[in-house]
Amino acid sequence: MAKIAPVKGTRDFYPDRMAVRNWIIEGWRRASRRNGFVEYDGPIFEYLQLYTQKSGEEIAGQLFSLTDRGGRDLAIRPEITPTLARMVNQQINALARPIKWFSVPRLCRAERPQKGRLREFFQWNIDVIGEESDIADAECIYTAVDYLRGTGLKAGDIVVKISSRSMLAALLQRIGFKECTWDVVYSLLDKRPKLPEETFSALAAEKIPDKELREGLFRLIDNAVSLEQLATVFDEHQAVVLKEFFQRLETMGVSAFCEFDINIVRGLAYYTGIVYEIFDRKQPLRALCGGGRYDNLLEGLGGPKVPATGFGMGDVVLEIMLQERGFLKAQTNPVDVFVIDADAGLFDKVLEIASTLRAAGFTAVFSYKRTWLGKQLKQASEQNARFAVIVGAETEGRGEIILKDLTAGTQQTIQLADFLAQTTRYLQGTSSTD
């Protein structure tokens, strides 16, 4: 029989890697909840049209799509925002605002895998729907930093690069760009940090044939190193608005993580206001997180015009980043007590004790093989058990057991009845897993 390989771009989560995945996702959930977001989820596949309607037909080539037995064109979700928009649109008049929702969907994209990008991954999404103030944008950025800071990453490790499409649009209009050319400029600027100076100039000349316009754009970029300069040199109101946004981030205590960068525009057409991406300051990895305001998306999917903002953060780049810095703290489910029979005929006692401990919420295990004491203790060590309970002929007659602390190496002989009546006291410091 031929062995079947795992599908390209997928991962097998053996217990140690599953522990990492759970640790990351639990961290996302905790950060979401303490910032006031509630969890939702949707189906893992949708009508193909939900994606093509938003992003155009060419997106279909990057989706895993299928036709079901009823002839319906479906696709495995490559992102959850369309699902979110669909769900919100469906109940828009019944949902109290602001809608602060989060999700950790499993997503699939039929792209070629490379470092930091796979065909199946998890992505933390948080969104605020129904609030047009940039307080909502600030809160999303704060929540992202809140999580990342909690993993141990410092302001010297990561940076949230922030810009504003509404500001950029105002500036482009001011220097003479017609609205229909903005998308071209957006995608051009998006490429600028990734290309060498000369290549970028050549590309710019191709995309913007008008020399005067092009030089105007370069002057703008050169002056865009700081918001102060934009506010003074161009006297742009939107720059002042963005400055106030940064002021808000400072009040929230995350400004050390945040920088203005006019090159951040995001690839997608639907962003309308604040846009941002989070990067590793030291490694040229792809973005760890990207988001922004999308005030027209719900309307574009057949709903009413409702303002919205949010971000997505993938698990793949995040894990690489945390791994490199030694910040991954995941561990498999720890064993509280390993119950051992030191003499023949006492296994029933082991089963009784383990069952009682389990009923009390502790993780209790025992050896499947009736073997000598040393062997069982070795097994207890291998499983990183914190305590061993030893039932032996010597003490069993007096109703006693030996409780051994495997970390300290100490042990005490105690009454079994006492132990079972006061497990929490005897096993203090051990996490109950209920």
Next chain:
RNA sequence: GUGGGAGUAGCUCAGUUGGCUAGAGCACCAGGUUGUGGUCCUGGGGGUCGCGGGUUCAAGUCCCGUCUCUCACCCCA
């Protein structure tokens, strides 16, 4: 879709100008050990050398093809 790199044990890899029955470390299993674990010692299982063809007395090694993985480009929700 385009280009580079790599495929030898579960993992990381060694394998000389082609030359005996293909190796190491880690991991796994067992023993050392009939009342005390982590260290240590001994032994064991596990390989179609990615696959197919060719050259040769002889191929893990050389040649051709092919598949897979990986890194980068394109794209990036």
